[in-house]
Amino acid sequence: MTPAPRTLSIDLGDRRYPIHIGAGLLGDRARLEASLPAGPLLVVSNTTVAPRYLPALRTALAGRVLAECVLPDGERHKTLATLASVYDALAAARIARDGAILALGGGVVGDIAGFAAATWQRGIAVAQLPTTLLAQVDSSVGGKTAVNHPAGKNLIGAFHQPSVVVADLDTLATLPDRELRAGLAEVIKYGLVRDASFLDWLERSLERLLARDAAALAEAVERSCRIKAEIVALDERESGPRALLNLGHTFGHAIEAATGFGEWLHGEAVAMGLVLAAATSERLGWLAAADTARVRELVRRAGLPVAAPRIGVTRARELMALDKKVRAGQVRLVLLRRLGEGVVSADYDRGALESVLAAELG
Amino acid sequence: MTPAPRTLSIDLGDRRYPIHIGAGLLGDRARLEASLPAGPLLVVSNTTVAPRYLPALRTALAGRVLAECVLPDGERHKTLATLASVYDALAAARIARDGAILALGGGVVGDIAGFAAATWQRGIAVAQLPTTLLAQVDSSVGGKTAVNHPAGKNLIGAFHQPSVVVADLDTLATLPDRELRAGLAEVIKYGLVRDASFLDWLERSLERLLARDAAALAEAVERSCRIKAEIVALDERESGPRALLNLGHTFGHAIEAATGFGEWLHGEAVAMGLVLAAATSERLGWLAAADTARVRELVRRAGLPVAAPRIGVTRARELMALDKKVRAGQVRLVLLRRLGEGVVSADYDRGALESVLAAELG
Numbered sequence: 001m002t003p004a005p006r007t008l009s010i011d012l013g014d015r016r017y018p019i020h021i022g023a024g025l026l027g028d029r030a031r032l033e034a035s036l037p038a039g040p041l042l043v044v045s046n047t048t049v050a051p052r053y054l055p056a057l058r059t060a061l062a063g064r065v066l067a068e069c070v071l072p073d074g075e076r077h078k079t080l081a082t083l084a085s086v087y088d089a090l091a092a093a094r095i096a097r098d099g100a101i102l103a104l105g106g107g108v109v110g111d112i113a114g115f116a117a118a119t120w121q122r123g124i125a126v127a128q129l130p131t132t133l134l135a136q137v138d139s140s141v142g143g144k145t146a147v148n149h150p151a152g153k154n155l156i157g158a159f160h161q162p163s164v165v166v167a168d169l170d171t172l173a174t175l176p177d178r179e180l181r182a183g184l185a186e187v188i189k190y191g192l193v194r195d196a197s198f199l200d201w202l203e204r205s206l207e208r209l210l211a212r213d214a215a216a217l218a219e220a221v222e223r224s225c226r227i228k229a230e231i232v233a234l235d236e237r238e239s240g241p242r243a244l245l246n247l248g249h250t251f252g253h254a255i256e257a258a259t260g261f262g263e264w265l266h267g268e269a270v271a272m273g274l275v276l277a278a279a280t281s282e283r284l285g286w287l288a289a290a291d292t293a294r295v296r297e298l299v300r301r302a303g304l305p306v307a308a309p310r311i312g313v314t315r316a317r318e319l320m321a322l323d324k325k326v327r328a329g330q331v332r333l334v335l336l337r338r339l340g341e342g343v344v345s346a347d348y349d350r351g352a353l354e355s356v357l358a359a360e361l362g
Numbered sequence: 363m364t365p366a367p368r369t370l371s372i373d374l375g376d377r378r379y380p381i382h383i384g385a386g387l388l389g390d391r392a393r394l395e396a397s398l399p400a401g402p403l404l405v406v407s408n409t410t411v412a413p414r415y416l417p418a419l420r421t422a423l424a425g426r427v428l429a430e431c432v433l434p435d436g437e438r439h440k441t442l443a444t445l446a447s448v449y450d451a452l453a454a455a456r457i458a459r460d461g462a463i464l465a466l467g468g469g470v471v472g473d474i475a476g477f478a479a480a481t482w483q484r485g486i487a488v489a490q491l492p493t494t495l496l497a498q499v500d501s502s503v504g505g506k507t508a509v510n511h512p513a514g515k516n517l518i519g520a521f522h523q524p525s526v527v528v529a530d531l532d533t534l535a536t537l538p539d540r541e542l543r544a545g546l547a548e549v550i551k552y553g554l555v556r557d558a559s560f561l562d563w564l565e566r567s568l569e570r571l572l573a574r575d576a577a578a579l580a581e582a583v584e585r586s587c588r589i590k591a592e593i594v595a596l597d598e599r600e601s602g603p604r605a606l607l608n609l610g611h612t613f614g615h616a617i618e619a620a621t622g623f624g625e626w627l628h629g630e631a632v633a634m635g636l637v638l639a640a641a642t643s644e645r646l647g648w649l650a651a652a653d654t655a656r657v658r659e660l661v662r663r664a665g666l667p668v669a670a671p672r673i674g675v676t677r678a679r680e681l682m683a684l685d686k687k688v689r690a691g692q693v694r695l696v697l698l699r700r701l702g703e704g705v706v707s708a709d710y711d712r713g714a715l716e717s718v719l720a721a722e723l724g
Contacts, residue, residue, distance in 0.1 A: 088511075091511055120517065322458075
């Protein structure tokens with residue numbers, strides 16, 4: 001049974017915005033309108049999502065000036081060139097500072113549309129309307145926006161909080177299995193980094209989640225968003241604890257870049273990164289072998305990769321060195337003190353990392 | 363005689379940064395280092411400025427990791443494509459969040475380099491080292507960064523404060539006359555919008571300024587920066603009084619866009635915009651005919667244009683409607699209540715604007 005819609009809120013001191021989670025929300029005019037400015041709107045979506053969900057949004061916003069910009073689908077299009085096409089659409093629709101962008105899609109659409117909103121006329125409003133599990137639990141919340149550079153993922157971006165997040169759980173029904181699983185990687189991340197009891201729940205509930213049980217999905221999205229909201233409220237611009245949310249991402253970004261963005265889904269690369277972070281934490285003596293095995297098994301059960309591509313230690317090291325968390329040449333990693341407790345560290349034994357890279361990516 | 367270096371400061375509540383104004387500052391290692399982070403640096407400059415001033419900077423920063431990115435010169439290169447080349451240089455130099463950009467050049471270099479810094483890895487430090495009068499009195503101070511879109515000037519940008527502004531007055535000695543004059547347009551703007559006594563001083567000192575008298579230039583830069591610092595401190599993100607600093611700019615941007623960016627220098631278009639803003643204010647009954655004549659005469663004496671290109675009323679209206687100050691379809695204009703007192707208004711008689719457009723641009 002689908003639970004009633006719930007609303008969380010991201011509290012940033014002087015600013016605050018709602019995250020609505022529930023079924024049928026893309027048709028809920030009142031909820032959408034409550035957080036939108038009065039000016040013209042541009043929906044940014046992609047060729048997969050637009051045919052499915054744009055009609056409902058059009059109906060819900062009938063009477064509003066609504067232009068549309070439909071991007072090609074996929075991480076390989078998260079580029080400056082695609083961003084330029086969004087700027088062109090903003091100019092054509094004459095969106096000024098009283099207008100807004102509605103980002104209707106997964107993480108790629110949200111990141112590009114969010115960055116366009118951050119930079120169009122030095123910042124206009126954006127409503128995030130995530131339609132994938134990954135976007136609902138992670139990328140739509142917290143204001144990180146970006147496009148990729150050939151040298152690395154998300155190297156060009158901005159912090160720009162949305163004015164509202166509307167996670168319509170109905171959209172998860174049509175999500176391809178592969179994307180549902182990719183989203184679960186980020187859900188597992190929250191358990192590993194912050195909440196051992198959530199991790200236990202995930203181990204118990206994984207089959208229900210994979211079977212798209214509505215109540216289980218609602219619970220997973222809500223608990224994930226709660227953890228994210230709590231950490232973002234502590235540290236909006238990632239000067240401290242927010243970096244914890246990058247567990248698995250430094251490894252994952254290297255895999256994505258080395259294989260050409262799009263071959264591995266972001267969530268798949270993150271899943272592999274969770275395993276590598278656990279393995280490194282084990283070599284440091286922080287996790288027991290049984291803990292790492294538990295992580296690997298949960299990732300495997302979720303249908304996510306537990307074997308890395310053999311990109312070579314040198315290339316992996318090189319790509320990890322471009323990571324945004326690098327300080328003074330030392331790669332800061334998010335590691336696990338224990339299951340449910342992440343730690344950001346630049347002060348770890350490099351040998352542990354090197355031996356994991358050699359064993360798993362070499 | 364060149365006066366001793368002076369330091370103003372921009373005070374933004376929780377943040378503050380210095381503006382150093384004086385001769386020989388590009389060779390002043392201590393002053394530069396004091397506001398730079400420890401990581402690798404990328405100097406962004408252009409083909410005109412780099413041969414002249416980059417060697418001094420290299421010497422002053424000897425021992426630091428310093429990469430260089432030399433852009434083509436001119437407003438027509440203030441594009442996403444040029445920005446992309448700065449991102450490539452940042453990636454090649456492996457600049458991470460502990461690095462910084464040094465923007466060595468005029469307004470175009472400062473705007474592109476500042477925007478690159480605002481968005482590389484979601485924000486790294488930038489030191490603004492302005493080498494034109496226009497950049498020293500206006501664009502390097504206050505954190506506005508942008509590139510142009512074919513539909514309009516500065517449509518793609520961000521607010522990103524520099525960590526320091528170093529205005530080396532020696533660089534004004536080699537500035538082409540045309541660019542010196544273009545800078546005077548922004549200096550005149552400050553007098554018109556905020557300080558009638560500064561306007562009087564400009565009328566008295568114009569010949570000394572055009573002859574590049576060091577003391578007069580130092581005074582003009584310092585008084586301009588003081589006014590800018592005061593207004594930016596009140597309203598960093600231009601939700602209120604900061605819009606006053608756009609006096610002449612809505613007209614000017616339309617002229618720049620209609621003639622193809624680069625034909626008119628930004629300062630030339632702004633100068634013409636000052637005249638048009640005065641003329642509109644006169645039609646509204648706010649200025650006397652003698653006031654408008656005084657503005658026109660000062661602009662003319664500065665060697666700046668007092669006749670607009672005949673771009674046509676329709677095109678002018680269309681381009682002005684794309685301006686960032688538009689709210690609910692009404693172009694907000696900066697107008698003059700009297701000389702020395704600007705006002706931002708969307709509630710003016712449209713007929714006054716239309717008749718000025720017809721008379722001057724039709």
